[in-house]
Every structure is written in C-alpha cells, then in structure tokens.
Amino acid sequence: MAKVIIWHDGGCPLCRREIALMRRLDHRGRIDFIDVTEAGSVCPIDRQTLLTRLHASEDGVLLSGAAAFAAMWRAIPLLRPIGLLARSSAMLAILEFMYLWFLKLRPRLQRLVGGGAGR
Template structure:
C-alpha cells in the first residue's frame, strides 16, 4: 500500500470539512494528514503550502493543485479510478483549470462557512 501525505489548511472551515470526508473514506489509513498551520514541518514555505493543496505519494515529488488531489484520490479505493484517470495529461489539465477556478471562489466559500460555524 502506497502512503500519501496530504498537507491542508487546518484553519479553513471548508478544508476541515473536506479532510473530514476524506478521513472517513480512507478506510485503509493510507493517508497521513498534516495541518500546515500547526507546528509541523512543511516541505515549502508555509504561505506557499497554504496557498494551494499539496500532497506527496510515498517518496515521490511534492505535488500541488489537481495533481495533489489525484494522488490523494488514488489512495482511496472508491476514488482511485478518478485519480488514475488524472494521470492522463489532458484530464489533469482540465482538473487543474477547475481547481484554479475553485481557488478564486475559496475566500467567499470560506467566509460563508465561517459565519455559519459562528452562528452554530
């Protein structure tokens, strides 16, 4: 079983929800989740780590954006076909464009979730 390390923004309510879902799907325990806002060691500058999603498969290169999501998906049996499909450069390119659009919307989505959590 290949181990994947995923760095995430533990201060982001949207990221916390997504990581919670992935933890539930990771029934084999193949993913190590690292909160990049905590005292952990980051392979890049912390600001850079928090600007985009990052992951590393086993001893492979550090991946970011859609490639990092694909690596994470490959570690989860139910999502593995999507992660494998992303090995195709065309599919990965489309996923990266979608990820870049998401990054532009992320501050607005984060703000909405933060307000909702504050009311709860």
C-alpha cells in the same frame, strides 16, 4: 501502495470539511494528513505556499493543486478510479483549470461555510 502525505489548511472551513470526509473514506489509513496551521507541523516547503494550494507527496514526489487531489483520490479505493483518470495529462489539465477557478471563489465560499476570513 505507499503512503500519501497531504498538507492542508486547517484554518479553512472548506478544507476542514474536505479533509474530514477524506479521513472517513481512508479506511486503510493510506494517507497522513498534516495541518500546516498547527505549531510544530513539518512542512517540506514554505508554510505560506502550502496554505495557498493543497499539496501532497506521493512516492516521494511533491505535488500541488489538482495533482495533489488526484494522489489523495488514488489512495482511497472508492475514489481511486477518478485519481487514475487524472494520470492523463488532458484530464489533469481540466482538473487544474477547475481547481484554479475554485481558488478564486475560495475566500467567498469560506465566509459562507464557516465565517473564515479567507486566505
């Protein structure tokens, strides 16, 4: 299985918690996590775009939103079944709808979780 690269917002308290959990679950080291807020981090596209949504690279294909989460889940044995379900276009559409809903709530949730200003 090829490595998955995840670009995440290390300035977001929600993202930090999510990524910390994914790191703990990634026992096989199949995911490279890149905090795009760190100086010198390599970004495949505009940094601001990377900060607005989760992005991933799986088998050289750049993914964002629910598709990026699904790629991350496929790399983690415990979550792999959910990631495989997301290969279905109908399931991915449902997950993307939920992700877009989450993004609308994200600034408020950031303030609740860690006092973040919200992006």
